[in-house]
Amino acid sequence: MLLEALSSAILGLVLAWLAAHRLPHRLPDRALVLCTGVAGALFGAFVMHSALDAGSLPLVLVGAVVVAAASLSLLLRPAGRLRRRSATA
Numbered sequence: 001m002l003l004e005a006l007s008s009a010i011l012g013l014v015l016a017w018l019a020a021h022r023l024p025h026r027l028p029d030r031a032l033v034l035c036t037g038v039a040g041a042l043f044g045a046f047v048m049h050s051a052l053d054a055g056s057l058p059l060v061l062v063g064a065v066v067v068a069a070a071s072l073s074l075l076l077r078p079a080g081r082l083r084r085r086s087a088t089a
Contacts (some may be wrong), residue, residue: 004045008061009041013038015069040068041067044064044066045086048062
């Protein structure tokens with residue numbers, strides 16, 4: 001269990017760092033992104049560990065990466081300005 005938690009936290013941190021490095025203009029503060037990646041990965045590992053009842057490590061890590069990526073995607077802002085049309089147009 002400790003190996004799963006440590007591995008998933010490292011994977012979440014790496015995934016969050018890559019996202020913050022590649023998309024700095026579309027993400028909020030780097031500290032929030034890194035914390036979200038780690039928290040998402042740990043939650044994903046917990047869910048997969050509970051669902052598989054101490055299953056294999058690779059499946060738990062896949063679940064951790066999927067939930068971390070989904071959590072990070074919720075932080076993304078639109079790339080450009082939204083064009084709003086007035087009600088009279």
